[in-house]
Amino acid sequence: MKKFFAYIKEKKVVIFTFLLFLFGIALVMYFMPHEKRFEYEYQQNKIWMHEDLYAPFGFSIDKTESEIQDQRDSVMKKYSPYYNYDSTVYERVADTILSRYMRELGHFVPDTVYDYDDVMKSQGLSDFAKLLKSVYSTGIVDVQKPYKTLIIERVSQRERVLAHSILTLPEAHGELMQKIPNDFDSLQRVKFKEIIFTSLIPNVLLNEEISSQLKAQLQATVSEKYGYIGKGSRIISRGSVVTEKDKKVLDSLKKEYESGNVSFEGRLAIAFGQLILLIVAFVVLFLLILYSEPDVFMRFKYSFFIVTVVVLFIGSAILTLRFEHISIYLIPYVAMPILIKNFLNARVALFVHIVTMMIIGLVAPNPFEFIFLQISVGVIALYSLGNHYQRSFLFWTALISLGSYSVIYIGLSLLKLGSLTSIEWPQLLWFLGSCVFLLTTYLLIFIFEKIFRFPSDITLFELSDTSRGVLRELSDKAPGTFQHSLQVANFVEVALRKINGNALLGRIGGLYHDIGKLKNPAFFVENQMFKENPHDNLAPEKSAQIIIDHVNYGRELSRKHGLPYSLEQIIYGHHGNSKTMFFLDKYKKLHPDEEVDESMFQYPTSKVVNKELAVIMIADGVEAASRSAHLETREQIEALVQKIVEHLINSKQLENADITLKELDIVKEVFVEKLINLYHARVPYPEDEKKDETV
Numbered sequence: 251m252k253k254f255f256a257y258i259k260e261k262k263v264v265i266f267t268f269l270l271f272l273f274g275i276a277l278v279m280y281f282m283p284h285e286k287r288f289e290y291e292y293q294q295n296k297i298w299m300h301e302d303l304y305a306p307f308g309f310s311i312d313k314t315e316s317e318i319q320d321q322r323d324s325v326m327k328k329y330s331p332y333y334n335y336d337s338t339v340y341e342r343v344a345d346t347i348l349s350r351y352m353r354e355l356g357h358f359v360p361d362t363v364y365d366y367d368d369v370m371k372s373q374g375l376s377d378f379a380k381l382l383k384s385v386y387s388t389g390i391v392d393v394q395k396p397y398k399t400l401i402i403e404r405v406s407q408r409e410r411v412l413a414h415s416i417l418t419l420p421e422a423h424g425e426l427m428q429k430i431p432n433d434f435d436s437l438q439r440v441k442f443k444e445i446i447f448t449s450l451i452p453n454v455l456l457n458e459e460i461s462s463q464l465k466a467q468l469q470a471t472v473s474e475k476y477g478y479i480g481k482g483s484r485i486i487s488r489g490s491v492v493t494e495k496d497k498k499v500l501d502s503l504k505k506e507y508e509s510g511n512v513s514f515e516g517r518l519a520i521a522f523g524q525l526i527l528l529i530v531a532f533v534v535l536f537l538l539i540l541y542s543e544p545d546v547f548m549r550f551k552y553s554f555f556i557v558t559v560v561v562l563f564i565g566s567a568i569l570t571l572r573f574e575h576i577s578i579y580l581i582p583y584v585a586m587p588i589l590i591k592n593f594l595n596a597r598v599a600l601f602v603h604i605v606t607m608m609i610i611g612l613v614a615p616n617p618f619e620f621i622f623l624q625i626s627v628g629v630i631a632l633y634s635l636g637n638h639y640q641r642s643f644l645f646w647t648a649l650i651s652l653g654s655y656s657v658i659y660i661g662l663s664l665l666k667l668g669s670l671t672s673i674e675w676p677q678l679l680w681f682l683g684s685c686v687f688l689l690t691t692y693l694l695i696f697i698f699e700k701i702f703r704f705p706s707d708i709t710l711f712e713l714s715d716t717s718r719g720v721l722r723e724l725s726d727k728a729p730g731t732f733q734h735s736l737q738v739a740n741f742v743e744v745a746l747r748k749i750n751g752n753a754l755l756g757r758i759g760g761l762y763h764d765i766g767k768l769k770n771p772a773f774f775v776e777n778q779m780f781k782e783n784p785h786d787n788l789a790p791e792k793s794a795q796i797i798i799d800h801v802n803y804g805r806e807l808s809r810k811h812g813l814p815y816s817l818e819q820i821i822y823g824h825h826g827n828s829k830t831m832f833f834l835d836k837y838k839k840l841h842p843d844e845e846v847d848e849s850m851f852q853y854p855t856s857k858v859v860n861k862e863l864a865v866i867m868i869a870d871g872v873e874a875a876s877r878s879a880h881l882e883t884r885e886q887i888e889a890l891v892q893k894i895v896e897h898l899i900n901s902k903q904l905e906n907a908d909i910t911l912k913e914l915d916i917v918k919e920v921f922v923e924k925l926i927n928l929y930h931a932r933v934p935y936p937e938d939e940k941k942d943e944t945v
Contacts, residue, residue: 267553271536274557275528281561281568282524283613291618294497295668303485309506311476311499321472329468330399330410332460333391337404339453340386344379346449351375354441378429385425391416392452401464402454422450479503527612535560535605543598545859545908549815555593555702559586560606567610577680578614582687583607583624584651585694587632592695593704595752596632603628619662627654644692648685655681705814710758713813720765720811730776731767734873735760737928741869745920746862749913756862759820762813763866766804766821770796776877790833790840794851797830801853823855824866826903857906864907865917868895872921876928887925891918 290300313321344366352369370379389402399410417425426446430439479485479499486496539546539556546552563586570576586606590599607624611617631651656678663673695706705713716725716736725732739760746753771777773784773796785793804821813821834851858864871894881887895918898904904914 266550267536267547270550270553270557271532274561275525275532277561278528278564278609279521279525281565282528283568283571290500292492292497292500293666294492294494295666296492298486298488298490298492298496300488302487305479305481305483305485305503307506308479308481309502310478312502312505313474313476314498318472318474322469325468325472326465327398329465330397330401332401332457332464333403333454334457335389335402335404336453336455339451340383343386343449343451344382347382347445350445350449351442354445374431374433378426378431381426381429385417385422386453389416389454390422390450390452391418391454391456393456400454403457416454419450419452423447426450524612528609531605531609535601538601538605539598542601543595546594546598551702551704552594555698555704556590556598556602559590559698560602560609563606564609568613571613577677578610578620579677579680580683580687582684582691584628584631584647584684585688585691587628588647588691589694589698591632592706592708593698593702599632600629603632623655623658623662626658627651630654644689648688651688652681652685655685703815705755705816707754709814710754713758713817714761716761720768720807721761724765724768728767728771728774728777730779731764731771731774734776734877735762735764737873738763738866738869741873741921741924742862742865744924745865745869745917748916748920749861749865749909751861751865755816756865759817759824759862759866760869762804762808762817763820763824763870764800764804765807766800766802768807769800769803773797774800776874785833790837791850794830794833794837797833798851798853801825801855820863820866823858823863824870825853825855826857826867827853827855828898828901828903829853857903859906859908861907861909861913864904864909867903868898868917869921871898872925876925881925884922884926887922888918891921891925 290303292298348366348369366379370376391400398413400413400416401408401410402416423446427443430442434442476498479502485499485503486492490496492500535556546556563581563583566581567578567583570578570580583603583606587596587599587603590602604625607621607628610624611621614620631647631654634647634650659677659681660673664670667673692708695708698704699706699709713719716722716732721732724735739757742760743753743757745751746756767774767777773793775783788796801822801824805818808818808821829848829851830853831851834846834848837851838846858867872891875890875894876887879886879890881890895914909917
C-alpha cells in the first residue's frame with residue numbers, strides 16, 4: 251500500500267493531467283449537439299465521389315432564402331394597399347378653414363346657417379373653395395406612396411387608382427396655397443397659409459387590417475419548395491458533377507435528414523461516436539505536446555490552461571450554431587494560437603490550434619472549408635509576426651488575418667462555384683467581425699495571466715526595466731554582478747534567436763539569474779573591486795555554502811517580488827546540480843586523507859531541461875571566465891568557449907536539456923563573436939613588428 255501511495259505521489263501531475271483531459275472531454279461533450287450528421291461531403295462543380303445516392307425517404311426540395319425573398323419581392327410589385335375614402339372630411343375641413351379665416355382676420359362669423367360657397371365668394375375665395383373641393387374629391391392620402399397603385403373603397407364602389415393621382419398632405423398644401431387671392435396683403439397671406447397648413451387632414455386612410463390580408467395572400471402564392479423527391483428516387487450517380495440543381499436537392503436532403511427526430515438509441519449512438527472522436531483528438535493533442543514539449547506537463551497549471559482555452563473556443567463556436575443569424579466564423583479563432591504562444595511557445599500553440607479546429611469541424615457547416623480556412627489563417631498569423639509586446643502587433647495580425655481569410659475564402663468559393671459572381675461576398679463581413687474581436691486578445695492575455703499567474707511577453711518586457719525593483723537594487727549594491735548580468739542577458743538573447751528559443755524569456759532570465767548575490771555581494775569576485783577577498787579567511791566548505799546560497803536567496807527574492815515562476819526556475823536552477831570546484835579542490839588539498847562529502851559543495855537543484863536555461867548556464871560560465879582570462883586572439887576565445895561547453899557536457903549538466911549538438915555549435919559561435927566584439931580581439935603582429943597600440 252505504501253508503494254502504491256508513493257507511486258501516486260510521484261505521478262500525481264500526470265494523473266491530474268489525465269483526469270483534467272477527461273474533464274475537458276466531458277465539458278465538450280456537454281456542449282456538442284447530439285443530432286444526426288449527413289454522411290456525405292459534396293461541393294458544387296465537384297465530382298460526386300460516393301456511391302449512387304437514392305432518396306431514403308420522400309422530401310421536398312427547398313429554395314434558398316435569397317430565392318424566396320426575390321420571388322416575394324417580385325410578387326409584391328403587384329401589391330396595392332387598401333384605403334378607405336372618408337367623404338365627411340371635406341365638410342369638416344372646409345368649415346374649419348372658413349371659421350378660422352373669418353375669426354382670425356376680424357370678419358363677422360354668421361350665427362345662423364349659411365351657404366359656404368356664397369360666403370367664400372363674398373370673401374374673394376371662390377377659386378380656392380372650388381380647388382379645395384376638387385382636392386378632397388380626388389383624395390389626400392395619409393401616408394407616403396411606395397406602391398404604384400392603391401385600392402380605394404368609396405361609398406358606392408371600390409376602385410384601383412394610380413398612386414401619383416392621389417395627393418399627399420405636402421402636395422395638397424402646395425396646390426391650395428397657389429390659390430390664395432393676389433389682393434391679400436403679406437400679413438393676410440401668412441395667416442391664411444398657416445390656416446391651410448394646420449387645417450388640412452387626409453381623407454384617404456390606410457386600412458391596415460385589409461392591407462395586411464392582401465399582402466399575406468400575395469406572399470402565400472410564393473412556394474418555398476421547388477418540388478418533391480419520392481422515396482427510392484435516384485438523386486445523383488457516382489462520378490457525376492454536382493450541378494447547382496443537384497446541390498439544392500442534396501442540401502434539402504441534408505436538412506431533412508439532420509432535422510429528423512432521433513430516438514434515444516440513436517442519440518446514444520451519436521454521443522458514443524462523438525466521445526470516441528473526442529478521446530482520439532485529446533489523445534493526439536496530449537501525445538503531440540508530450541513528445542515535443544514534455545516540460546509543459548511538468549506543471550498542472552499548464553495543462554489546466556490548455557484545456558480551459560480549448561473548451562472556451564469550442565463552447566463559443568457551438569454556441570453560435572444555436573443562433574440562426576450569427577455565423578460560426580464570427581469567433582476570433584486566431585486569438586487562440588496567439589494566446590497560447592504568449593504563455594508557452596509557438597509549437598504548443600500550433601498543436602492546440604489544429605486539434606481544436608478539428609474538433610469544431612465535427613459540428614461546423616462545411617467542415618472541410620472550416621478546418622482548412624482556420625488552420626491556414628491560424629498558422630499564417632502565428633508565424634508571420636514577431637514580438638507580442640509591440641503595440642502594433644495585434645493590429646497587423648488582424649490585417650494579415652483578414653487578408654488571409656479573404657484570399658482563402660475566395661479560392662475555396664471559386665473551386666466550389668466556378669464563378670466570381672456566385673461568391674457570397676457578405677461572408678467577408680463575418681471575417682471582418684472576427685478580426686475586430688481579435689483586437690481584444692490583450693484583454694484575454696491579461697485575464698489568463700491573472701488567473702494562472704503565467705508571465706506573458708508583455709509582463710516579461712516590463713520586467714526588463716533596470717531602473718526599478720530588484721534590478722535597481724542589484725545595480726546599487728552589486729554593480730559588478732549587475733554588469734555581468736547585462737552581458738549574460740545580451741549573449742543569451744542573441745543565441746536564443748539563432749536557435750528559435752524564447753529570446754525574451756532568456757534575456758530577462760539573464761538579467762535576474764544572479765539576484766541572489768544581493769545577500770553577500772562582497773563574496774563574489776566581480777563585486778570585490780580590488781578589495782581583500784573575504785574567502786581567504788574562511789574554510790572552503792563555508793565559502794562554498796555562501797556561494798551556493800545565492801540560488802536559494804535568489805528564489806526567496808523572486809517570490810518576494812512576485813516574479814513569474816519561469817524566472818524563479820532560472821534563478822534557482824542556472825547552475826544545475828554542478829559543484830563549486832574551486833572550493834572542493836581547496837578542501838581536498840587541506841584534507842588529503844579525509845573522505846570528502848562532495849554534497850557540501852554541490853548546488854541543490856536538478857540538471858537543466860530546457861534550452862533557455864541551458865544557454866543561460868553556458869553564457870554565465872563564458873562571461874565569468876572571460877573576465878579573468880587574457881584574451882587577444884580569436885583562437886583563445888574559441889578555446890575558452892569550447893572549454894566551458896565541454897565541461898558542462900562532461901559533467902552531464904546538459905544531458906536532459908532539449909538542445910541539440912547543432913544548436914550548441916550555433917550558441918558557441920554566437921558567444922565567440924560576442925566576445926570578439928567585446929574585447930576587440932585581433933590577430934597580433936609578428937614579434938619583430940610589435941608596437942604599442944591604442945584601441
